[in-house]
Amino acid sequence: MTDTSNLKEPEFALINSSNRFLYPHLVDQMHEDRRKVFVDLLKWNIPVIDQRYEIDQFDVDSAVYLVALDQDSKDHLASVRLLPTLKPHLLSEIFPQLCETSVPKGANIFEITRLTTAPRVRGKAHRNLLRDRMALALVEHALEHGIAAYTAQAHLAWLSQLVGFGWRTEPLGLPQPIDGQLVGAIEIFIDPWTLGVMRTRQGVIHSVLENRERISQAA
């Protein structure tokens, strides 16, 4: 596993429509980093606002963001967007062809998209660490909020990573070509043993979300 002994653990913030006014700088950074990654680097054909921010029709009030930030600088390091599946989301509106049968929808099913690691994060080890801790954060968040499953889509190269975190997953359909690349959709199930398995795999015993309280108290 990644040797994390000399890497700083991130803090986490859970940003929603009620508390986003507490994190204006962080939210701006997140959208700017999303632009840098998805538009500048990956060349996705998605809207950019003010030539700076990547924001689409799903960045609405019902969206929730799990954000990993630097403990000291409070800079955006990584983030993921959670969308309720009972409302319009990517899988239901844009990529239904990725599901062989119906798109999973439920009060306790959320879609995770725009998983971003900020360009300011240097080095494979640090990026791997953030990716790993984000997965743990998603599971802790699910357990806290009664989320039973996540849906996600990914290019093939990333799909095996998504499947390989230690949580139970199932394919929603065979990967399909989208803009010339194969993309697959999966469902991630949160079981009672998921958090324990993933913590063991990453060699951590602490909660990754507990730092959240310190931030909101300080704000």
Add this chain to the structure above:
Amino acid sequence: MSSPGIFSDVQAYVRGLNACTKIEHVADLADQMTRLIGFRYYAFSHHVDVRLPTVDDYAPFSLNNYPEAWLERVVYLKSYADDPIHVACAHSLVPFRWDKLTEVISLKAAQQAVLDEASRAGLHQGVTSPIHLPGYISGSASFASDRAIDLSDEILPVAHCIGAFSFEALRRLRNTPSRQPVQFTGRMLDVIRWLSRGKSDTDMATILGLSRHTVNDYVEEAKRRVGVASRRELAIHALYSGHVTFADLMADS
């Protein structure tokens, strides 16, 4: 093979994997799934380089039903250093067909010879899906047929799906009580590596600074732990359980 039919087979396979409690069960499922998609052989292999420091809870693995004849050839053929599938995996994030290997890497004569050799041994046509988990492991899932089959590019996402989920199942199960991975000491691993490269006890004694007697003791102990009678079987086991990798075999003497 209609697409909806294949997906429900893949879905059933993944659900079966998620319910497996033993690696033997994964092998059974994989064998069935491989035939369902029109192939005969499968190999889920882990390409870790054992010379790098490894973490206690992590052991390399390999699961396959490749023909015995090929497994033996790979160990003793000089051209094992030129396994083009292995090389191609390092250059691709997406699955590829063996008959389109030149789109991934430029084939050297020795590598083409390995392909021809594999074909004669029963690995005639195939596909491979590289599996990369940065910070953890790199490996591949391969499917091969021993006869000419009608390969279409549509098999590639299927192969990747099966491979990705199978890898995760194997990682999950690798330390279950029913199948404890064989443990070797560092010194024993050194001996096994050199043995796999054809070195005699005398050579190994010189290389490792041990007495011939000690080298022989290590070999015998390793054979005992694996449960095989010959050095050749020991070398094959070490290669396909991942204790010895192609990288080890490729290293300069």
